Amino acid sequence: MDTSLLPNHLEELVTRARATTARFRELYPYEPHFLEVGGGAMHYVDEGPRDAPVLLCLHGNPTWSFYWRSLIEAFKGEFRVIVPDHIGCGLSEKPQDWPYTLVTHIQNIERLVETLGLENITLAVHDWGGPIGMGAATRHPERFARLIVTNTAAFPAPGLPASIAMGKLPLLGSFMIRGLNMFARSATVKTTKTRLARDVRRAYLAPYDSYKNRVAIWRFVKDIPTRVSHPSYSTLSDIEVALHRMHDRPMCILWGEKDWVFTPEFRKTWQAHFPAATVHTYDNAGHYVLEDAGATAIEDLRAFFAANPTVPQGQA
Numbered sequence: 001m002d003t004s005l006l007p008n009h010l011e012e013l014v015t016r017a018r019a020t021t022a023r024f025r026e027l028y029p030y031e032p033h034f035l036e037v038g039g040g041a042m043h044y045v046d047e048g049p050r051d052a053p054v055l056l057c058l059h060g061n062p063t064w065s066f067y068w069r070s071l072i073e074a075f076k077g078e079f080r081v082i083v084p085d086h087i088g089c090g091l092s093e094k095p096q097d098w099p100y101t102l103v104t105h106i107q108n109i110e111r112l113v114e115t116l117g118l119e120n121i122t123l124a125v126h127d128w129g130g131p132i133g134m135g136a137a138t139r140h141p142e143r144f145a146r147l148i149v150t151n152t153a154a155f156p157a158p159g160l161p162a163s164i165a166m167g168k169l170p171l172l173g174s175f176m177i178r179g180l181n182m183f184a185r186s187a188t189v190k191t192t193k194t195r196l197a198r199d200v201r202r203a204y205l206a207p208y209d210s211y212k213n214r215v216a217i218w219r220f221v222k223d224i225p226t227r228v229s230h231p232s233y234s235t236l237s238d239i240e241v242a243l244h245r246m247h248d249r250p251m252c253i254l255w256g257e258k259d260w261v262f263t264p265e266f267r268k269t270w271q272a273h274f275p276a277a278t279v280h281t282y283d284n285a286g287h288y289v290l291e292d293a294g295a296t297a298i299e300d301l302r303a304f305f306a307a308n309p310t311v312p313q314g315q316a
Contacts, residue, residue, distance in 0.1 A: 010034050013041055017091040024203040028066055032091055035115055037108040039100075040093030044084035044112065048076040053120045053145070053310045055079035058109065060127020060152065061220035062184040063288075064090025066203050067126065070294040071301075079122070084112055086132070088216025090207045100219035102232040106135035113143060120310050124148035127262070127287070128220055131236055138242035145310045147251040148301065149270055149277075150289050151262040155240035156233065160226055161261060167221040177218040178211045191287040193258055200291070243273050250308035251277040254297045256285030278304050 017032035034041040045065050048055075055075055057068040065083040072081050085092040086105055098104070109132055113121070121144045125133040130152025137144045159165075167173040167183060177183040188201040196204075208214045225233035251274045255267045264281075271277060280300045285292035 010041060013043070013091075013093070017043060020091060020206055023206065024199055027199065027203055028069055030072070034092075035112055037087065037111045038104055039087035039095050039098040039108070042084055042087055042093075042108060042112065043091035044082055045072060046080070046082055046116075047072055048078070048080040050080055052078060052080045053122065054118045055081045055122045055124065056113070056118065056133075057081070057083045057124040058126070058129030058133040059083075059086070059089070060129050061089070062187050062208065062217045063127065063204065064207055066090070067288065067290065068124070070290055070298060071124065074298045074301075082112070082116065082118065084109070085207075086128075086216065088219065094213050094215055096212065096215055100216060101223055102131055102135065102225075102235045105132045106139075106235075109133065109136040110139065113140065119143050120145050122146040122148065122305075122310065124150070125152050126150045126290075127152050130154045131239055134243065134246070135235070135239050138239060138245050141245045141249075144246065144249060146305075146308060147246060147249050147274075148254065148304075149251060150254045150297075151256050151259050151266075151287050153262060153266050153269070154236070154243060155269060155273075156225060156236055157266070160224060164221065164224070164261065165226075167218070168224065173221065174218055177221060178214045181205070181208065181214060183217055183221065184208050184214065187288075190260070192291045193284050193286050194292050196288075196291060240273075247274065250304070252301060252304040253277050253279045254289055254293075254300065255279070255281045256287060256289035256292060257281050257283050258285060259287040259289075261287055278307075 013034055014032050021028050030045045033044050033046045059067045064085045068083045075081055088094045123133050123137055123144055131154045134154035167177050184205055188196055188204050223232050225236050253270055257264055282293040
């Protein structure tokens with residue numbers, strides 16, 4: 001990217017993004033791109049032929065686009081792979097006073113899809129990427145061709161593990177998540193069955209190196225709608241009701257069965273909504289299923305793509 005063509009503040013963001021990723025460039029060798037959305041400038045990876053079918057990958061909390069690096073490498077030859085960082089996450093801007101609600105994240109993905117003119121999209125989602133991505137897809141089903149679901153939900157859950165529920169407490173949660181960085185640090189240990197390499201752990205934590213830069217991690221936890229009165233509960237319920245708009249889209253479910261948050265019960269709910277889905281379960285994989293079972297998952301996706309081809313670009 002030629003930074004001389006960018007407005008000054010975006011040029012600064014590009015420079016900062018390159019500096020952040022320089023320490024793990026071999027793992028994440030992608031040039032930064034930015035789009036102005038609600039809350040500021042959203043960073044996104046944009047790899048592969050511009051006229052190819054789109055693979056849009058949406059991360060959760062407390063990850064960022066780094067989580068999808070194995071899919072970027074595997075499929076950038078045949079897809080235009082778009083992987084954004086939600087506002088407040090990864091290399092995106094991190095405003096302190098933005099709403100950080102489910103609906104505002106959905107609106108940002110809608111803006112990305114519309115501005116880049118993305119169609120014929122294969123949507124891959126993980127964690128918070130599930131409700132955000134399905135929220136966008138159910139609003140614009142004509143743009144989405146296939147669905148990949150990995151350890152996530154797009155429907156209300158009955159409750160939360162105690163360790164996450166504590167993070168919702170106004171003072172204690174902020175202190176633990178933003179002050180001590182406990183949520184992001186523990187995620188590099190508790191989300192996989194195979195220990196992450198040191199450089200991988202550092203890469204996951206790199207964008208979240210200060211109290212200020214951890215604002216979205218806490219706000220995502222606060223936005224988990226565990227009761228009907230929660231501001232995002234109706235948004236999530238509406239997404240579940242609208243899932244029928246995607247029932248004719250091929251879906252591939254890739255599930256880490258040892259996930260202690262998104263347990264196999266969540267997978268079963270997805271299967272109830274999409275009984276025709278192709279399902280692959282990985283008995284020795286946790287929440288970060290692509291870290292534990294990435295190579296196998298990629299081969300399973302290749303088979304899924306071959307069995308469920310998209311309409312060639314320009315014929316959709």
